[in-house]
Amino acid sequence: MGGVCSRKRDQQVVEDGMRRGVSGRYGKSGSSKWLLTSFSRPMVVHQPGLAICPSLMELCIDKICEDINQYSSFTMLPKDISQQIFNKLVLSHLLTDVFLQKFRDCALEDVWLGEYPGVQDSWMDVISSQGTSLLSVDLSGSDVTDIGLGLLKECSSLQALTFNHCENISEIGLKHISGLTNLTSLSFKKSAAITAEGMCAFSSLINLEKLDLERCTGIHGGFVHIKGLSKLESLNIRCCKCITDLDLKAISGLNNLKELQMSNSNITDFGLSYLRGLHKLVMLNLEGCNVTAGCLDSISALVALAFLNLGRCGLTDDGCDKFSGIESLKVLNLAFNNITDACLVHLKGLTNLESLNLDSCKIGDEGLANLTGLSLLKSLELSDTEVGSSGLRHLSGLTHLETLNLSFTLVTDSGLKKLSGLTALKSLNLDARQITDAGLSALTSLTGLVHLDLFGARISDTGTNYLRCFKNLQSLEICGGGLTDAGVKNIKDLPSLTLLNLSQNCNLTNKSLELISGMFCLIFSSSRLVVVFSVFQLSCFYERCALVMDFAFCVANAGLNALVSLNVSNSNITNDGLPYLKPLKNLRSLSLESCKVTAAEIKKLQSSALPNLVSFRPE
């Protein structure tokens, strides 16, 4: 069950979702989460059948990029137009140091070259020539040195500066930015060269609202220099192992702090006592820190706190009675702690809670009785707990629940009817081996379901008949091995499906491809569909993540419907089935390992019908 392990990893990203409030991102279902994550970015979904006409402006910009050699300078253009040309060159990876020269003195406002190849000091002269027009610069991952950074001194209007993992910047370079007092946002993630002394340069940046020093290893002792930055609202020092409790003393007076991220650092309960005065703090992330429940004393003084992440802190029940005092909490993450039902008693009064994560805690059925009064709960994560069928009766009153994760619990088919009244549910994860067709039959009232994860459940072809109740389903995973082509017939009629994972069903044949492909033809113009058949889930975890992102990109660009990734490995698919894939014009990745399929045939398909296929196996 490689997929099982791969899913556990994405639990650490919770803090990224916190600011968006409760959403499906808290769901355990990896694929569903990626979908939501990737779709949460601004994206225009266009009407099917209507081509998106490029504007004349876009056409002209494309043309200029194409003929870029013919232009010596863009200074005669209004700055917003040269900005668009610049952005397009960056986006299409056409910008070189030679072409950059054409943008000298163009009054550009944004120079976003983060992770752009080849950026070095020789580029900085033109960048700094934008002068006081320049508002934001991102040179993350570049080879720019202190000298190059120094050239930005003249750009006194700069509001945002991002130099993440720039290895050639040292504390000497930092001195150059001390005069940029209009800066509101500064990011130096993973910059080993930033030292406590170097942070002295930050002390004059009085307008700074956001400071990101994630993964910096040398900043211990430097916080004394940011003491006076009274406008600071957001501080990220995640994974800064060097930070100690005394560093927190230095930031104890930053009264405007709303967001403080300190996960995976060596902070202890004592350090947190310095933060008691941060009355505006809304979000505190302590995941993976060396704190105990003793820190709740200090935390309960944070009257505005709504988001608290104490995941992976090794908490035990001792001292958990203090949870009852943090009534402002809306989102609480207690995943991967050694807490038991005895701790849940103290969550009873947290009636503002909208999201509660108890993943892998030692809780069981009796503990859930304490959640019955949390009527605002929208998201509840109970994966890998000892919760069983009898505990589910305590959840039947939580009618606002939208996301419920019961994967790897002891819940059986007989308990699932207790969930039938939770009609607000949008995402349900029942990835557990003991769940079968009978369990699915008890859920047909949940017609609002958008994501249903039955990854390891033993669903057979018969069970797929119940799926027709879930007309809104966008993602579905059934990978228990019990499906045949006959079951796929039922699945192909789900009108809203965007992601389908049918991996590990060894009996699926070419017929399934035909059905799926037919579905594409059928729904091609009316829906968005991605099929991800994945067997090697562990190794493909990040790949899938990237692919779903790519999918969003394709949808945004190509219109709709685009099968981007197809993995039917370890099935009875043969070379004869490949022609069915021809309508899947947007397919970028195809994996048919352990099938009777040859690399040569896939290559043929690639050159004749699948122009976007960039990765395939066997190769």
Add this chain to the structure above:
Amino acid sequence: MKKEDTVKLISAEGMEFVIDKEAAMVSQTIRNMLTSPGGFAEAEHGEVTFPEISAVILEKICQYFYWSLQYSRGKETEFHIEPELTLELMMAANYLHT
């Protein structure tokens, strides 16, 4: 073609282009001029003068309007732009929100 279905676009030199209103409305700027209530004289007379846009550019823009209509109806052809016109055309496109 009925007069009320057309609109006259006049270039800097005074060259007149009579085109379908539907085509002209591809431009957000022209659309606003022709549709804002009780405002522009343009709306009344169905005429818009562009003292900053030369005839050769305005002609190209009219071509684009019709190309755009076809494109959105599924005829996805390429729109050719002469390199020597690009900059001027782009300035006009910027003005016309096109």
